[in-house]
Amino acid sequence: MGTIEEKILVSVRLRPLNDKEIARNDVSDWECVNENTIIFKNANLPVPERSMYPTAYTFDRVFRSDCSTKKVYEEGAKEVALSVISGINSTIFAYGQTSSGKTFTMTGITEHTLVDIYEYIGKHREREYHLKFSAMEIYNESVRDLLSTDTTPLRLLDDPERGTVVEKLTEEPLRDWNHVMELLSICDAQRQIGETALNETSSRSHQIIRLTIESSTLEFLSRDNSSTLAASVNFVDLAGSERASQSLSAGTRLKEGCHINRSLLTLGTVIRKLSKGRNGHIPFRDSKLTRILQSSLGGNAKTAIICTMSPARSHVEQSRNTLLFASCAKEVTTNAQVNVFVSDKALVKHLQRELARLESELRGPGSSFVVSHYSALLQEKELQIDKMEKEIIDLTLQRDVAQSQFQDLLRLIGDDRDSMIWVGLNNYPHLRVLRSPECENPILSTTPVADPRSLDAAVRTIDSSQYSYGHSESSSDDHCIPLPDFEETFMQNDTSPRLLVPTSKFIRSNSEQSWDEIEEQTNGTSDDLCKEVRCIEIEESRTNRNSESSRSSPEDNTEISELLMHGHEDKTGQESISMPIKEDREVRYMAPLVVPSPEKSSPWALAKYTCSSQSLKLTKSRSCNASLLTSPSTPRFDEVGNNENTPGPNGLEKEFTGRPENIRRKLSELSYCDDVERLSRKGSRSSVGNAAGTEVEAQKDETLPHETVPSLNAFAKEVEENAKVQLEKQVTDSPVHEAELKSKESEKTVKDVGLDPIEDDSMIVPNWPSEFKKLQREIIGLWDACNVSLVHRTYFFLLFKGDPTDSIYMEVELRRLSFLKDRFSHGNKTIEEGRTLSPASSLKTLQRERETLSRQMQKRLSEQDRESLYLKWGIKLNSKYRRLQLASRLWTDTQDMDHISDSAFIVAKLVGFEEPGQAPKEMFGLNFAPQPPRRRSYSLKRSVISLI
Numbered sequence: 001m002g003t004i005e006e007k008i009l010v011s012v013r014l015r016p017l018n019d020k021e022i023a024r025n026d027v028s029d030w031e032c033v034n035e036n037t038i039i040f041k042n043a044n045l046p047v048p049e050r051s052m053y054p055t056a057y058t059f060d061r062v063f064r065s066d067c068s069t070k071k072v073y074e075e076g077a078k079e080v081a082l083s084v085i086s087g088i089n090s091t092i093f094a095y096g097q098t099s100s101g102k103t104f105t106m107t108g109i110t111e112h113t114l115v116d117i118y119e120y121i122g123k124h125r126e127r128e129y130h131l132k133f134s135a136m137e138i139y140n141e142s143v144r145d146l147l148s149t150d151t152t153p154l155r156l157l158d159d160p161e162r163g164t165v166v167e168k169l170t171e172e173p174l175r176d177w178n179h180v181m182e183l184l185s186i187c188d189a190q191r192q193i194g195e196t197a198l199n200e201t202s203s204r205s206h207q208i209i210r211l212t213i214e215s216s217t218l219e220f221l222s223r224d225n226s227s228t229l230a231a232s233v234n235f236v237d238l239a240g241s242e243r244a245s246q247s248l249s250a251g252t253r254l255k256e257g258c259h260i261n262r263s264l265l266t267l268g269t270v271i272r273k274l275s276k277g278r279n280g281h282i283p284f285r286d287s288k289l290t291r292i293l294q295s296s297l298g299g300n301a302k303t304a305i306i307c308t309m310s311p312a313r314s315h316v317e318q319s320r321n322t323l324l325f326a327s328c329a330k331e332v333t334t335n336a337q338v339n340v341f342v343s344d345k346a347l348v349k350h351l352q353r354e355l356a357r358l359e360s361e362l363r364g365p366g367s368s369f370v371v372s373h374y375s376a377l378l379q380e381k382e383l384q385i386d387k388m389e390k391e392i393i394d395l396t397l398q399r400d401v402a403q404s405q406f407q408d409l410l411r412l413i414g415d416d417r418d419s420m421i422w423v424g425l426n427n428y429p430h431l432r433v434l435r436s437p438e439c440e441n442p443i444l445s446t447t448p449v450a451d452p453r454s455l456d457a458a459v460r461t462i463d464s465s466q467y468s469y470g471h472s473e474s475s476s477d478d479h480c481i482p483l484p485d486f487e488e489t490f491m492q493n494d495t496s497p498r499l500l501v502p503t504s505k506f507i508r509s510n511s512e513q514s515w516d517e518i519e520e521q522t523n524g525t526s527d528d529l530c531k532e533v534r535c536i537e538i539e540e541s542r543t544n545r546n547s548e549s550s551r552s553s554p555e556d557n558t559e560i561s562e563l564l565m566h567g568h569e570d571k572t573g574q575e576s577i578s579m580p581i582k583e584d585r586e587v588r589y590m591a592p593l594v595v596p597s598p599e600k601s602s603p604w605a606l607a608k609y610t611c612s613s614q615s616l617k618l619t620k621s622r623s624c625n626a627s628l629l630t631s632p633s634t635p636r637f638d639e640v641g642n643n644e645n646t647p648g649p650n651g652l653e654k655e656f657t658g659r660p661e662n663i664r665r666k667l668s669e670l671s672y673c674d675d676v677e678r679l680s681r682k683g684s685r686s687s688v689g690n691a692a693g694t695e696v697e698a699q700k701d702e703t704l705p706h707e708t709v710p711s712l713n714a715f716a717k718e719v720e721e722n723a724k725v726q727l728e729k730q731v732t733d734s735p736v737h738e739a740e741l742k743s744k745e746s747e748k749t750v751k752d753v754g755l756d757p758i759e760d761d762s763m764i765v766p767n768w769p770s771e772f773k774k775l776q777r778e779i780i781g782l783w784d785a786c787n788v789s790l791v792h793r794t795y796f797f798l799l800f801k802g803d804p805t806d807s808i809y810m811e812v813e814l815r816r817l818s819f820l821k822d823r824f825s826h827g828n829k830t831i832e833e834g835r836t837l838s839p840a841s842s843l844k845t846l847q848r849e850r851e852t853l854s855r856q857m858q859k860r861l862s863e864q865d866r867e868s869l870y871l872k873w874g875i876k877l878n879s880k881y882r883r884l885q886l887a888s889r890l891w892t893d894t895q896d897m898d899h900i901s902d903s904a905f906i907v908a909k910l911v912g913f914e915e916p917g918q919a920p921k922e923m924f925g926l927n928f929a930p931q932p933p934r935r936r937s938y939s940l941k942r943s944v945i946s947l948i
């Protein structure tokens, strides 16, 4: 519905001089010269005064003093007033000073309007009209219902649709004309009037008579689409706009004047602002009058203002003000529109149709899709929730089992102070903990390890942080047991299996301390964590032996290692390699053995193990902190760099202090040429017992004939013999141990209980040959999967050929590789000794090893040998990079044992490992053979037999 923008219709009406004015010889200075212009005609005024004011004013209409009210109505108000019939709000104002004829004029205009409305209604029977009459006055800024005897001021409410609404204002439906007259009479009677100096019956309030007309077309009333026109017409008789002084007001009249003027002042401000446009704030709310008439002044209404004025010279100032107000008012624009309202019935019908449409949409195919879509989503989420809940249950169960097992383990250890424990781990969920026969624990021996990793972590926690070291300095009873956070340890440390050897101190602590106490003692011992290689230590001697005299000097080791490794040095500066047994230590205890669970037999598990546990004490060695994944014993090739990233054995190229000096010396003598000795004397670092080192030496001295490389078999035997000699000598020399051994004559000897467990037939795995082949294939496959050093593979392959005693070594290797593969398969890197080992890095290192081997072919193989190999390995003699091709094919076919054997043979040849046989197996981390005790102080060195 469009709006009708039009300006307020402004008229000026002069009244005749009244009797009082005539009586005081007042003269009329105003004259309506035409229908639109009124002039100030007093020419007698001084020129300056006349120049201050305009003398002519033009409006929509000006009415002479002899003009009838009807004409004023018809020409100045009727059009606006009757617009209410067509649904447009309208307002008729009467503005002027007191006694200027406002009431006189508005009374007539109201009646004429009503007459015309009724007349119009009478003529338009096609529509049904409903008229409602209401009247109010604003007296002293209070709104009062003129149709009610209740003088309680009415509140003004703001309605978002209708604007300002007078609360509880009586709206009297008009029945007929007489009813109108009756109501008008009531209004007159109710209005506040009083006598002023200018008007004996002065209206002291602003009166608003409102007639609301609603009409509907009778033809459409019964239909759903009927509509209603609704609008109101306001007849506003303002109070006098004169100044209080002019009306000679005092007391009540003065107070009334103040309120009147306040409302009129606001009205004038609103009109003046509206006349300049709708920019800025319009103070409608500053007075009740302007609030109620807000829509009439600047909104949805047609408006007409009739300004009444006295022609008397004595009122010229007020007359000019009135004309000034009128001049502003005629510039104000309103935006009237026809107010059409949909009937309730039509509205209900419309809403019903809309509802039906929406319901139809919901039931339609589109809505079904939406519903099914969300239903599917809901189902999916529910499935996810179910799955997660199951996972939570499983994880909780695993945790509980692990905790239970851990507690059992602690309890077991606590009960069995000097027993040794083998914990089956990662890939062997059914391996069980076996105690010594003397200390059978029914709980642990029958409880399967549901989560070997957790158990392993727990054990490692104990192993790394709680096992006290066997030296006397730390054997006090008040030894604290550091116990790192279980989960933390589990996550951070490797989960490789290991042998665990509790000490009496640990046992005491666990059996006597609460878990909380243990936790509180965790701090400050992280440096004792043996994260990588776990060794079983034969407790170092507490006797007064001079260990320094019986062990090889660091310099010797360094020289040999340097010689063999061509200067290779562990960049980490850590002792990354250690041998599991310290030969020069007093042997008091025997290593534990693996016992498979009935559910899954381990081919290398030893079925029975007995020991004299009461007399033995095993501790771990810091010297055995070599990484599980430390650099292999690959010969040090410059091209390979540090060869740190290829998984190999347990760092055999590193310091191996546990070997008797004479053996090391002999090794040097046997293994290497004079150049080696020369370099050794120069102080180069060396390593011992390392076949890889042998190769490196050969590499360093390229002129070294193959024949100079000793037989490893012979070497191994010599090592063993020397170890026995040392052992016997040390035991004999040690009064303490001699006494101990004598005291245990009735018991099993140290050797009996396991110093050489391989002599125990019970330890031989049934069907070992077939088991060996099976394990060998598994290991070969894992080597390939983990990019293990080819030299390491070669050593291992040639070293372990199926002897029953190889089982434990192979198990260690298999587990180590399984762990590594598991890490790799999950994309995890393994940080070992500060180095990051990943599938990519290990592969890269392996490739470099192949490159190095290819270069070795030039040195180690004659041209005839090389060509023979090329032909055998399908490499064209005229192709490029033949040596590299050959190196790249080594150890690649893990299913073909001939290929493996040939590969091992070639690698052995290239690295100088020519007579593989019974090489010292401790190079792979285990040796149960008796080792002679060392004659040196073990203040820091704590030997442990390492599984990993």
Ligand SMILES: Nc1ncnc2c1ncn2[C@@H]1O[C@H](COP(=O)(O)OP(=O)(O)OP(=O)(O)O)[C@@H](O)[C@H]1O
Binding pocket: 014, 015, 016, 018, 065, 096, 097, 098, 099, 100, 101, 102, 103, 104, 105, 199, 201, 202, 203, 204, 238, 239, 240, 308
């Ligand atoms: N046009 C006119 N012709 C004849 N008499 C008039 C005319 N206008 C006003 N009068 C007379 O003047 C007197 C005062 O008029 P009226 O009461 O309407 O003035 P007013 O502006 O309403 O004053 P107040 O503001 O004090 O109420 C009345 O007696 C009225 O009859």
